[in-house]
Amino acid sequence: MSQALELSLTCPQCGTEFSAEAHTIVDMGNEADSEALWQLQNGTLNKIECPNCQTSGIIPVPLLLNSPEKEMLVVFAPGATQMDEMQLSELISPVLQPYLSNLPEDQQAEYMFRPIITDDPTVLQRAALGEINSEDIMGDASEYEEDEDLEGDAADSEPELTAEEQQDLTARMNLLQQLFQAGDSLERISLMRSQSNLVDELYLEVIGLITEQAQNAQPELIPTLQKMMNEAEVFIASNKA
Ligand SMILES: [Zn+2]
Numbered sequence: 001m002s003q004a005l006e007l008s009l010t011c012p013q014c015g016t017e018f019s020a021e022a023h024t025i026v027d028m029g030n031e032a033d034s035e036a037l038w039q040l041q042n043g044t045l046n047k048i049e050c051p052n053c054q055t056s057g058i059i060p061v062p063l064l065l066n067s068p069e070k071e072m073l074v075v076f077a078p079g080a081t082q083m084d085e086m087q088l089s090e091l092i093s094p095v096l097q098p099y100l101s102n103l104p105e106d107q108q109a110e111y112m113f114r115p116i117i118t119d120d121p122t123v124l125q126r127a128a129l130g131e132i133n134s135e136d137i138m139g140d141a142s143e144y145e146e147d148e149d150l151e152g153d154a155a156d157s158e159p160e161l162t163a164e165e166q167q168d169l170t171a172r173m174n175l176l177q178q179l180f181q182a183g184d185s186l187e188r189i190s191l192m193r194s195q196s197n198l199v200d201e202l203y204l205e206v207i208g209l210i211t212e213q214a215q216n217a218q219p220e221l222i223p224t225l226q227k228m229m230n231e232a233e234v235f236i237a238s239n240k241a
Pocket residue numbers: 011012013014015016050051052053054055
């Protein structure tokens with residue numbers, strides 16, 4: 001589902017106005033995008049030349065690359081490093097949101113909701129060539145997070161839950177959030193004590209799931225999550241005794 005926009009541009013050198021086609025999506029899993037992919041690999045996608053003075057450059061539009069094989073969604077966002085989260089979202093969302101919502105359900109994957117943002121066109125090019133993995137990019141690019149809270153994520157990944165199971169899960173997510181806001185271990189333990197019916201195997205699973213998600217999205221939360229996991233394990237063990 002390659003997507004192209006017809007844009008009218010003004011040459012920064014000579015002021016000539018001309019129109020050009022800009023691609024915003026290249027899906028490596030889609031045969032129809034093979035030509036756009038090939039251009040991206042060659043560094044010629046979205047490359048334009050002024051018909052008057054031959055000044056050339058890359059059209060500054062967001063470009064989304066889906067690599068199902070590497071399980072990564074890379075978004076080239078020109079100027080991303082100079083933007084705050086809000087500006088970045090305004091730049092990317094018009095491309096990202098329709099792409100995700102138009103994708104058939106069987107092609108949707110969890111990694112797509114954790115796109116990797118880069119403002120380096122060579123990173124995108126190397127990703128198109130299959131030369132790099134998400135771990136390689138993470139070093140010099142920031143990860144963009146969808147405005148979904150932790151609760152929404154867990155619910156989305158388990159679509160076949162019954163209403164009751166969903167309730168159980170939500171209750172534990174709420175507890176987890178309360179514990180997160182607690183200042184220290186003592187406060188967390190007294191919170192667990194007051195809701196000890198929620199501190200069980202399912203609760204451990206919830207922490208495990210959130211820890212997994214945080215690994216990429218918010219690694220700074222990991223130490224706290226690990227502490228919370230330990231405390232919960234100890235709590236469960238001591239309650240059984
Ligand atoms: Zn020109």
